[in-house]
Amino acid sequence: MxxxxxxxxxxxxxxxxxxxxxxxxxxxxxxxxxxxxxxxxxxxxxxxxxxxxxxxxxxxxxxxxxxxxxxxxxxxxxxxxxxxxxxxxxxxxxxxxxxxxxxxxxxxxxxxxxxxxxxxxxxxxxxxxxxxxxxxxxxxxxxxxxxxxxxxxxxxxxxxxxxxxxxxxxxxxxxxKIWKRLPLWEDRAPRPAAGSHPVSQQEARRRLSALLGRDAEPRPGQADFASAASYAFTPRDVANAPNIMLAEAGTGTGKTMGYIAPASLWAEKNDGAVWVSTYTRHLQLQIEQELTRLYPDPTKRHELAVIRKGRENYLCLLNLEDVTTTLLNRPPQGQHGLIPLVFLALWAEATGDGDLMGGDLPGWFGDLFQPGLLNMIADRRGECIHSACPHYQSCFIEHGIRRAQHAQFVIANHALVLSQAAWNAMLPQELAPGNLADEHGVPTRYVFDEGHHIPDAADSAFSLVFSGLEAADLRRWILGAEGGRSRARGLMRRMEDLMDRLPSLKDMLQELVYATQKGLPRPGWSGRLHEARQARLSPQPVETARPEEDTPHSRPDDDDEDIVSPDIVEETPPSQPAEDFLQMLDMHLDARMTEIQMQTRGEQGHYARQECDLHPIPAPLRDRAEALLTALQDIMTPLDRIIRHLQDALENQEEDPDTSFQQRLEGTIRSLYRRALSRLQGWISMVRAIMEQPVTQRGLPTYVDFIQREPLPATRILQAGHDIALNRHWLDPTIPFASTLQSTTHGLLITSATLRDRSPEEDGETGWDKAERRLGTAHFLNPPMRAALMSPFDYAHQTRAYIITDVSRDPATQAQAFQALFEIANGGALGLFTAIRRLKEVHRRIHEKLGMKHIPLYAQHVDAMNNATLVDVFRTETNSCLLGTDAMRDGVDVPGDALRMVVVERTPWPRPDILHRERRRHLSGGRPGDYDDLITRMRLQQAFGRLIRRADDRGVFIILDSRMPSRLLSAFPNGVPIQRLPLNEALEDIDTFLNR
Known part of the structure; x- marks a missing residue:
């Protein structure tokens, strides 16, 4: 052509x-x-x-x-x-x-x-x-x-x-076929355990000065921050009692270089690695760029500073080979999908780490070509066969793991760090020979940047969910594809090489396959769940269209873009414990929804995510739980036998072991435990709770158990459908955070610009006490040290804050207010919303009008770009505006004229769901309203922090909510002039301030 x-x-x-x-x-x-x-x-x-x-x-x-x-x-x-x-x-x-x-x-x-x-x-x-x-x-x-x-x-x-x-x-x-010419990694001798030599405050200051150089912009407090951070790099005196430093550093302090200075000294002195954990991918890249001062040579920086993310972020060469081979075997007219694969081949040869999601592959790549392509070629299926893979020694993930084992800095994110910690805590010691428990090694020194997000990250890491999608995903992981044209491989196929060496595995695997087929949801489960609910809610029998197959083998990450694998079951299959249990959860939720809807009815209408308490539990649900418990245990029994059989084979290696076979066994055990056994253990504990009294500690519930219904992701179905889930969250998720880190960690630095609440009724000591409880450091044996460094910015001269008193919550009025504000600023404005629906409505009403004034308007959930790309566009197009939700409130760094106005659509109160209800009841010290205010002030602090990033920045912060309580205004830095004004008066004042 x-x-x-x-x-x-x-x-x-x-x-x-x-x-x-x-x-x-x-x-x-x-x-x-x-x-x-x-x-x-x-x-x-x-x-x-x-x-x-x-x-x-x-x-x-x-x-x-x-x-x-x-x-x-x-x-x-x-x-x-x-x-x-x-x-x-x-x-x-x-x-x-x-x-x-x-x-x-x-x-x-x-x-x-x-x-x-x-x-x-x-x-x-x-x-x-x-x-x-x-x-x-x-x-x-x-x-x-x-x-x-x-x-x-x-x-x-x-x-x-x-x-x-x-x-x-x-x-x-x-x-x-890029996989044929990528460099191979080579094994290195294991790294010895790190030493314990301390870093003094004077050493930290000297290192900071050397890193910054004589021409660096002076940052008051940065050297003091480096001194304070050095405490986390002193040796601990008692086992299970790490040295913890809580360091609150205002925006502009320069905390990144402030902790890099003592951390780099400790790494050099002790031949160890410091793990720096962030909440956002953007900050991971920012920290790596800051390390240029420490490692100016790119080759040295590549070896000593390693960004680590979950495996699902990286290119899987075996998946890439599968996709490429499939397309090459098509007729010429069907080979258009090879265009992005050519670019991926060129990228794979040039990339530093193979990171598809936020690395050096442009964030717009997926949207430019086939939607879902990156998911198809990433390691998202939990099916890695490790050393049995023909591309094992050229694998980007394995390259990164080995670099991290010998690096001085590993730049990770909270999700990976806490999932690794949870994994280490769950793995029994008898299953952990050598370094089997953790493919990254067990760190002893952590820096948690964006530390105010620790509770949220811990909540995600240590929560459990049993749902239709989760159960079907485990079924697919064990069985592989069941019909259709999916490339998903089951355990029998993935472990063929091990069965050749260990023939007795075959019977155990067949037993596992049989138990899984019998116990976990069959293909078409969501259609049957949907039809059962329709039949319950409809007074007359109705004809319903079955949703297209939503089991994991037809997900976009498993199939080619144009492959759809509906598995329409003509005859109703026999009942199954998991499906029966899900249908009973669905019925239980419907029975209690009226009460929940009445409680949450308001200006925003009903919430899309419907939920109810698990307790009290009706007898039919208890009966279905017993059947499910038996089915899950039937799956876990052969799975446990398989793991122990592999463990025996690993321990019985000869004096001169087969290294490749040993690595294969280790990788398989790790995968089986992490992907299947630990998940089944969590589900069994949840289901048992249905038949027992809720677990309590000191009179407080340990967990919050609730049922939740959500629409199925639009990419997995073509018609109506939903999923139902049993959720278990820790009431205080920082309890497992502390328990999993305190045994192996020697030093811990938690830093952020917003560790403490700025309540007008509290002194500094009370604010610190609350911060310790919220961040979980109160659960550690050793009380933390505290440090607070103020921002160097002159907020009284650089900023203004306005609460608009005459803008109603009517969508048309809100849109007019946004338009007027964005025009008076001539762009450079960030609009923050508490609801996606209202964001889309404002965008729909004003984007063309702003465009006529040469002010481009971009929006999260409207423009099909990832958040990082949207922020890049906003930063580059200095007269543009951006609308976003929570993700744009935290971690967005846009210095200079590109961001000179932040507009908050409503007071960002916490969402009144069941989880929040239980935490405000039990963790608020008897003052639930104060708990709500604390969360809201912290959100306002983060939103305001987007505005001023440099000493020469100027900007205005606007809240379009006349109901904003005065007690929340302490969230703003001291000295910020705050006015309550009608919109027209505010526009005049803003025009004078920004454009004078």
Whole structure:
């Protein structure tokens, strides 16, 4: 298939915007036309040169084009030239990245600039290394066959190969098979246990000064922070009693370098690793960039500073091979999916760590091509076969694990750190020879940045859920695909190599398969659950369409994009313990929903997630729980036997063991325990609780058990459907947080700008006591040390805060207020919402009006970009505005003029669900209202923290809620001028402050 164009100048060029779009016609005329006219104009023109085709179609309200895309997308050309380099997916973003404009130049770019960007990339393409040019020549025939629109232009731009014959198709196909030419990792001697030499306060200050250099911006308090942080790097005196430092450092203190200084000294002195844990991916990258001061050499930094995330974030080479092979075996007209695989092959050869989600693969990659592609090739199935995989020694995950074992800094996230801690705590000692318990090793020194999120992270890490999706997922993991065209492999297939060495495994695996088939939900479970509920709620029998199969073997991460594997069961299958239990949970929830709905009825209407208490428990539910308990135990019995059989084989290795076989056994035991046995143990404990009295400690419930119904994810079904879940959360999730860390941890630094609540009625000591209870340090044996360092910013001169008194909660009025505020600031505004529905409504009403004023409006849950990409766009397009929810309230770092206004739609009260109800009842010290206020003030502190990031920033903070109580205003830093004003008066004051 030939391209439509031989030159970029043959194509029209388009930058679509809300308001006036910029279009260059084929005869060179530059037009600024309304978005509504662009649709009609494009129908008369060839496909244009543009940026991010799918986003452009959505903006134009046009249906998606079937692949391959006919337009010339500059992002695809950028990927070809710079496959492991991120860029903001806008004209300004590309121009800045390619140094075509100055960062100070904020003039809106017109569509004719796209030709300059394209020509610059083509010139860069011609200057690539000879090796890459040779690779591109081999990949071009595949791109041509797949219908890539850039083919002819790129072919003509590439220098010709000298003294080479015509490449064979076999060589062209091999160019896609990146797994054949990636570097291999090699084993290293185990790292000895870290030493215990302390880091003194003076040493920490000297190291900080050396890292910053003489020309660094002075940051009052940064050296004091480094001194305080050094306490976490002193040796502990008593077993199970780590040294804990709580360090609250106001925005702008420079806490990252403040803790890197003592941490790096400790790592060097003791040949150990410091684990730095964050809540957001963005901060992980930011910390890695800060470590450039410590490790200026990129090669050294790559070895000594390692970012670690969950396995599901990384490229799985075996999955990539499966997808590639499937597409290569299709007829030529069905090979358009090879286009993104070519780019992934180029990226895999250039990437630093193989991180698909937030690493050096651009965040817009998945949206640009096939939705769900990245899920298909990531390690999301829990089916890793470790050393039995043919790509084991080139695996990105295994590379990262081995680098982390010898690094000085491991930059992880709270979710991974706490799941690892929970895993270590659950694994019985007899199943943990050597380093089997933890593939990362067990850290002794932690830094928890964004430490105020520890309770939320612990709540997620230590909670349990039994639901239809969870149970069906375990069934698929054990059995593999059941019908359809899924590539999911079951245990029997994944353990074939072990059965060859250990033949007695086969009978145990067959017993496990039989018990799983009998006990866990069969394909089509959600349709039967939905029909059963419809039959209960309908006075007359109704015909209902069965939802499309939602079992995990038809999830997008298991199947090709165009494969749908509905498993319509014509005859009603026999009853099954798990399905019977789920249906009884559903019935129990319906019986209690009226009471719950009345309690939660308000301006927001009914909550989408419906829930009720588990207790008191009716007799029918108890009976179904007994049957489910028996079924789960029947599954766990052979699973336990399999693990112990593998453990015996591992312990009975000869004096000169087979290293590969040993690694295979270790990986399998780890996978079986983590993926199946620990999950079954949790479910059994939950189900037993139905037949017993709730567990209490000191008169307080240990757990909060409740039932919850949620719609099934839209990507898994085509019609109506829902899931039902039994949830168990710790009343105080910091109890397991403390118990799992205190035995192995020697030093712990918890830091954030918002560790303490700023209650107007409390002194500093009381605030610290509350912070210790909330963060869980009160559960450790050794009381923590405390340090507080104030922000260096002059908030009295740099900020203003307004509470608008005359804006009602009517959607039209709210939208008008947002529009007026965003216009007076001329962009650079972040709008924060407490409900997605209201965010979408405001966006719908104002995006075109703002576009006409040259103020682009982006929105989480509207624009199909991940949060990191949206923030990049917002940061780059300095006159743009961004709407978001909780994820935009925390961890967004946008310094300078790009963020000069934050607008909060409503007071961010905690959601009044069952979990919050129980915690405010039992953890509030008898003052539930204070507990609500504390959470709300902490949220306001975080939201305000987005506004001022540098000493020269200026900004305004606005709350569109006249009901905002004065007692919450202490959340703002001291000195912030706060006024309650009508909107018009506030607009005048804001205009004077921002634009003077």
């Amino acid at each position: 030939s391209s439509l164009f031989r030159s970029i100048f043959d194509a029209p060029a388009l930058i679509a915007r809300h308001g006036l779009s910029s279009l260059v016609t084929p005869d060179g005329e530059v037009l600024d036309i309304p978005l509504s006219e662009v649709r009609n104009t494009l129908r008369q023109l060839p496909p244009p040169l543009l940026i991010h085709g799918p986003a452009t179609l959505r903006l134009l309200d046009l249906p998606p084009e079937p692949p391959p895309a006919p337009w010339l997308d500059l992002l695809e050309l950028f990927l070809l030239v710079h496959p492991a380099r991120n860029v903001t997916p806008t004209a300004r973003g590309l121009a800045l990245e390619l140094n075509l404009i100055s960062p100070d130049d904020t003039t809106p770019l017109h569509a004719d600039s796209l030709y300059e960007i394209a020509q610059h990339l083509l010139d860069e393409l011609a200057k690539q290394s000879p090796q890459k040019i040779a690779t591109l020549h081999l990949l071009l025939p595949t791109l041509r066959q797949a219908g890539w629109s850039w083919h002819d232009i790129v072919r003509d731009a590439l220098p010709p190969l000298e003294n080479t014959g015509q490449p064979s198709r076999a060589r062209e196909v091999d160019a896609l």
